[in-house]
Amino acid sequence: MPAMLNWSAAAEATKSLTDQWKANEPGGAVIGFDAEGIRFAQCGGVENLNTLAPFSCHSVVRYASVTKHAFCAMVLAHPDLISLEDRLGDHLPELQEPLASVTVGRALDMSGGLPDVRECLSLLGLSVYTETQAKDLMSFVARQTRLNYPAGTEISYSNTGYRLVETVLERKGAFFRDFIRELAHSADASFDAPDVWNDAVAGLVPGYWHTGEKWQLSAAGLHISASGSLTGSAESLTNWLRALMRGEGRLAGVLEKLSANRPMADGRMNGYGLGIRQSRLGDRLFPGHGGSHPGYKSYFLLDPETQSGFVVVSNREDTNGYRIALLGMAALLDLPLPTPSTALQDGLYVSESGPDWLEVKGSVVTSLDADETVYEESNGWVSSQSASQPVRLKMDGDNIIGEVGHAPRRYLPVTPQTETMPNSQWVSPEGARFDIEDGHIVMGVGPVRHRMPLKPLGDGRYLFTLYDGPWTKRVCLHQLNENRLQLVLNRARMIEYFSR
Known part of the structure; x- marks a missing residue:
């Protein structure tokens, strides 16, 4: 028997968070819906700090990575052009190994190891x-010869797998912008998919971040690609998701295929499907997905059993759409929220070798600069309960053991270090360079020359913090030998530099 839906409780739960969007600040919209319509x-x-026009369910925003499931629907709709089992190199002959041997399915389900552009x-x-174009980015990817990890x-x-698969389809004459406009029209939705940030989009509201x-107004120079190009309103996204759950006509069985678990190389199942995470x-x-562009946040969460769901869109950087949607669904179905855990000891940890590091602050675990809240499990274990960044860890004496990204990990506490890198100059095959000066890494030129202190982790590993507009990134510098090192973030673990 379908669960009883308590819409008044769901509305009250989400309102406790949306009430924080003040009348003179950027805001957003939250919609609860089921098969009968918007509840x-x-x-x-x-929606705009210049006009102070109120944010509405019709305000057009950038959905960012909520795009992914819609693009995967396009991939499934073209079995004559591409298959999930195809190697990327079968369609993109300029790719080098090992990127060329990554399959389309792994490129889309986040198990391919493709470095994020x-x-x-x-x-x-x-x-x-910094503005970049699709052709130049494709050439950059084609020069790469390392994955983040074996596929x-x-x-x-x-996001790189989506960029590559979109390139495949475009070379065969199939364009995401055309596909989604046509499909959205049949679902009583209005979408667009601009290629770059500065493309004109009807009704698009500005995004904002707080210094x-x-x-301040947000902006981004990266060619967007079908990993995150979709735009629309909260109402349009709601109408689309209702049609997707109904599964009629061209959408028959699509949601089930998108949200199905996919196997890892060892046969274990991955909770991230095709643009949808559990x-x-x-x-x-519950299937859903979030999106994040500078100044925009979005999320949707669905319950196909009751044909209900939640949509969250926002034009402010600090919105936690996942939290809002999860609160709504828990209240709607009278389900318990997970309990954040502080079972891991606060501190900074590092792997015995290699660039992997971990920081614990309360219930937040940061792995290679990717943050996840962890929740209580049995026998001292904690879990992120995240399909896109799965974390399962526990204390082992003073150490932390378990898995990150389904891969085994063992972390040791970072002890005070006196290690320093000698002053030196380093260059990348891509033409980038930086200097090491008196315990600092110095990058950039002129007024954008940044001097960032290096924190030693031991064994030729250092952390430094890079500030870039709305983003703050902590990078691991990992010295491979006297003349070679790599800079490492969670999504890109293969950028190398050589001493001059």
Whole structure:
């Protein structure tokens, strides 16, 4: 028997968070819906700080990575052009190994080990604001000869697979923008998919981030790709998701295929499907996905059993759409929320070898600069309950053991270090360079020359913090030998530099 739906409790639960969107600040919209239609809609804040027009369910935003499931629907709709079992190199002959042997399915389900282009650019010293074009980015990927990890052995979020598969389809004459406009029209939705940030989009509201002192307009220079190009309103996304759950006509069985678990190389199942991840409440799983562009946040969470769901969109950087949707679903179905855990001892940890590091602060675990809240499990274990960044850890004496991204990990506490890197100059085959000067890494030129202190972790590993507009990134510098090192972030672990 379908669960009883308590829409008043769901509305009350989400309102406790949306009420924080003040009338003179950027805001957002939250919609609760089922097969009968919209059950409640809450809006707060403004869609534009210049006009102070209130945010509404019709305000058009960037959905960011909520795009992914819609693009995967396009992939499934073209079996004559591409298969999930195809090697990327079968369609993109310029790719080198091992990237060429990554399958389309692994490129889309986050198990391919493909380095994320945007984080690669950060490690080359290029700002989030630096403009890049699709052709040049494809050439950059084609020059790469390393994965983050062997395909199928881990899960780590990356947008690059979507960029590559979109390139395949475009070379065969199939374009995401055309596909989604047509499909959305049949679902009574209105979508667009611009290629770059500065493309004109009807009704698009600005996105904002807070400097700590004031709100500022967001921007990004990266060619967006079908990993995150979709735009639309909260209402349009709701109508689309209702049609997807109904599964009629061209959408028959699509949601089930998108949200199905996929196997890792060792046969274990991965909770990240094709642009959709599974979230747990109690003993049940709910398909959904989030999105994050500078100044925009979005999330959706579905319950196909009751044909209900939640949509969250926002034009402010600090919105936690996942938290809002999860609160709504828990209240709607009277399910328990997971309990955040502090079973891990606070501190900074590092692997016995290699660049892997971990920081614990309360119930937040940061692995290679990717943050996840961890929740209580039995026998001292904690889990992120995240399909896109799975973490399962426990204390082992003073050490931490378990898995990150489904891969085994063992971390040791970082002890005080006196190790320093000698002053030196380093260059990348891509033309980037930096200097080591008196315990600092110095990147950039002129007024954007940044001097960042290096924190030693031992055994030729150091952390430094890179500030880039709305983003703060902690990078691991890992010295491989006297003349070679790599800079490492969670989504890009293969950018190398050589001593001059």
